Amino acid sequence: MSDAALDVVEFLLTTSVYSDDRTLDENDLPPSYRQVYWTGGVDSDDDGDGRSSPAGISRPLSVTTTTAREATGVAQPWETVSDLMFTERDEFSGSLTLADRGMAERWFAERADDERLLENPTLAKHYADHEEFEFDATHEEARERNRPIQADRVWIDGLLDEYFDEEEDEEMLDLVEVRAPEEVDVTLDELVLTADQENELDKISKAIEHRDYLSQIGLREIGKLLFVGPPGTGKTSTAQALAREMDLPFVEVKLSMITSQYLGETAKNVDKTFEVAKRLSPCILFIDEFDFVAKTRRSDEHAALKRAVNTLLKSIDNISLIEDDVLLIGATNHPDQLDDAAWRRFDEIINFPKPDYDMRADILRVITRQMDIEEFDPQLVAEVTEGLTGSDLRMVLREAVLEALTEDRTTLTQDDLLHAVEEFEERDTLKNMDMMGGDHDALVAGGDLGKASDGGEPESDHDHSHDHDHTHDH
Ligand SMILES: Nc1ncnc2c1ncn2[C@@H]1O[C@H](COP(=O)(O)OP(=O)(O)OP(=O)(O)O)[C@@H](O)[C@H]1O
Ligand SMILES: [Mg+2]
Numbered sequence: 521m522s523d524a525a526l527d528v529v530e531f532l533l534t535t536s537v538y539s540d541d542r543t544l545d546e547n548d549l550p551p552s553y554r555q556v557y558w559t560g561g562v563d564s565d566d567d568g569d570g571r572s573s574p575a576g577i578s579r580p581l582s583v584t585t586t587t588a589r590e591a592t593g594v595a596q597p598w599e600t601v602s603d604l605m606f607t608e609r610d611e612f613s614g615s616l617t618l619a620d621r622g623m624a625e626r627w628f629a630e631r632a633d634d635e636r637l638l639e640n641p642t643l644a645k646h647y648a649d650h651e652e653f654e655f656d657a658t659h660e661e662a663r664e665r666n667r668p669i670q671a672d673r674v675w676i677d678g679l680l681d682e683y684f685d686e687e688e689d690e691e692m693l694d695l696v697e698v699r700a701p702e703e704v705d706v707t708l709d710e711l712v713l714t715a716d717q718e719n720e721l722d723k724i725s726k727a728i729e730h731r732d733y734l735s736q737i738g739l740r741e742i743g744k745l746l747f748v749g750p751p752g753t754g755k756t757s758t759a760q761a762l763a764r765e766m767d768l769p770f771v772e773v774k775l776s777m778i779t780s781q782y783l784g785e786t787a788k789n790v791d792k793t794f795e796v797a798k799r800l801s802p803c804i805l806f807i808d809e810f811d812f813v814a815k816t817r818r819s820d821e822h823a824a825l826k827r828a829v830n831t832l833l834k835s836i837d838n839i840s841l842i843e844d845d846v847l848l849i850g851a852t853n854h855p856d857q858l859d860d861a862a863w864r865r866f867d868e869i870i871n872f873p874k875p876d877y878d879m880r881a882d883i884l885r886v887i888t889r890q891m892d893i894e895e896f897d898p899q900l901v902a903e904v905t906e907g908l909t910g911s912d913l914r915m916v917l918r919e920a921v922l923e924a925l926t927e928d929r930t931t932l933t934q935d936d937l938l939h940a941v942e943e944f945e946e947r948d949t950l951k952n953m954d955m956m957g958g959d960h961d962a963l964v965a966g967g968d969l970g971k972a973s974d975g976g977e978p979e980s981d982h983d984h985s986h987d988h989d990h991t992h993d994h
Contacts, residue, residue: 528588528592528601534553535582536618547668548645549577552592557577557581558576584613597616605620641666668767671767671769695774697772697774700769704761708721708764731842744836744848749853753911754872755851771805771806774808794835808850810858811855811857817861818859833861833865836865884917900934
């Protein structure tokens with residue numbers, strides 16, 4: 521009997537059991553099942569806990585060819601099970617049912633193992649409730665393993681839909697991006713972290729797990745992290761991977777977007793962002809480019825902008841991991857620009873340094889896992905890439921892969937890598953070169969670049985030729 525038939529029978533059995541057993545809820549259904557039955561929207565019972573419950577999935581769950589296909593990924597669900605004694609299709613409605621559930625239960629029990637039951641809390645409970653079956657999987661364990669509905673895209677969308685009308689939605693979309701953990705594609709084991717980083721992440725994972733206990737003993741000053749480090753050192757990736765690992769929605773605020781056209785609305789939108797985070801909780805609220813806050817406070821920026829930033833700081837004060845289930849992570853490339861007021865708001869600072877020799881070698885190993893490389897010597901590549909970040913190393917690899925492809929090769933060599941490192945360094949030199957001054961060779965080859973910068977500069981540039989008077993700096 522094929523796996524496809526097992527998949528379809530599992531689906532039929534699950535929907536049948538779920539329809540009957542009212543003690544089961546959405547979190548007892550595997551994510552791919554509940555997505556099929558999700559009706560969207562949320563009920564707006566405001567019981568003051570800041571959380572809404574999904575209107576979502578109503579009983580009974582009826583199975584059609586379409587729902588079975590979507591839930592199981594089996595292209596021809598009926599055909600795969602039609603010759604089993606206990607399955608039935610209603611020609612009229614097209615619905616698939618179990619003509620004899622007891623038989624289906626036994627058929628499934630003979631073919632499924634504990635590992636499979638642990639992926640399906642509904643069946644784990646059902647089989648545990650019936651002693652004639654000898655499975656070890658428990659309902660609790662299966663539920664623990666099952667991703668919570670709060671992490672599903674459909675749940676998040678339903679919540680956002682209810683909260684914003686369409687126009688508002690567009691404004692907010694510029695400022696906030698919400699990602700379901702299922703949509704995050706980086707995992708913690710793909711990231712090479714320092715011992716210190718690992719230690720801090722462990723601590724925070726434990727704190728999230730035991731937040732009831734922390735609340736009970738009155739420990740509330742926890743759950744606001746600041747990631748500091750140069751570009752490309754993995755700050756954003758680590759925050760996202762943490763969201764995925766812990767099944768938490770990832771709410772990202774783009775502070776630079778604050779300066780966009782809706783200045784007057786900005787303070788309101790900042791408020792709303794935090795409101796969204798509280799609604800989606802438990803979640804991670806990621807605020808990138810945090811140095812923006814400090815810059816804005818110092819300079820004589822637009823009053824509306826300052827108001828927005830003050831709102832932001834106040835909102836940060838008012839949000840808590842323990843009370844609101846929101847883990848706040850700020851990130852910045854310029855820790856030196858943060859003033860005391862900004863620093864004070866974070867209880868842990870996590871350093872993201874450029875990777876050292878050993879880390880570079882490890883990063884190279886991780887990012888080449890799926891690649892074929894002859895005579896690969898990551899240590900050696902690490903030696904010649906001092907100063908490069910994880911992001912740089914990725915770029916080097918990409919370059920090497922593309923180069924090889926131009927020669928129709930999908931197997932790389934160590935030489936390809938070394939060559940790509942050289943290329944990268946050339947590129948880096950170009951980046952750091954002053955394009956206006958001097959007579960670098962790179963600027964005159966072909967003469968094109970030189971010409972363009974000759975007559976091409978617009979009038980408005982003349983301000984810059986005077987000594988810079990930074991009206992904004994004081
Ligand atoms: N330590 C690392 N291990 C593995 N991959 C890394 C590491 N650091 C960075 N990378 C990779 O480099 C890329 C860029 O990383 P990321 O965007 O997280 O950097 P960042 O610190 O947020 O940069 P920025 O300050 O510019 O926002 C990602 O693809 C990430 O996987
Ligand atoms: Mg980033």
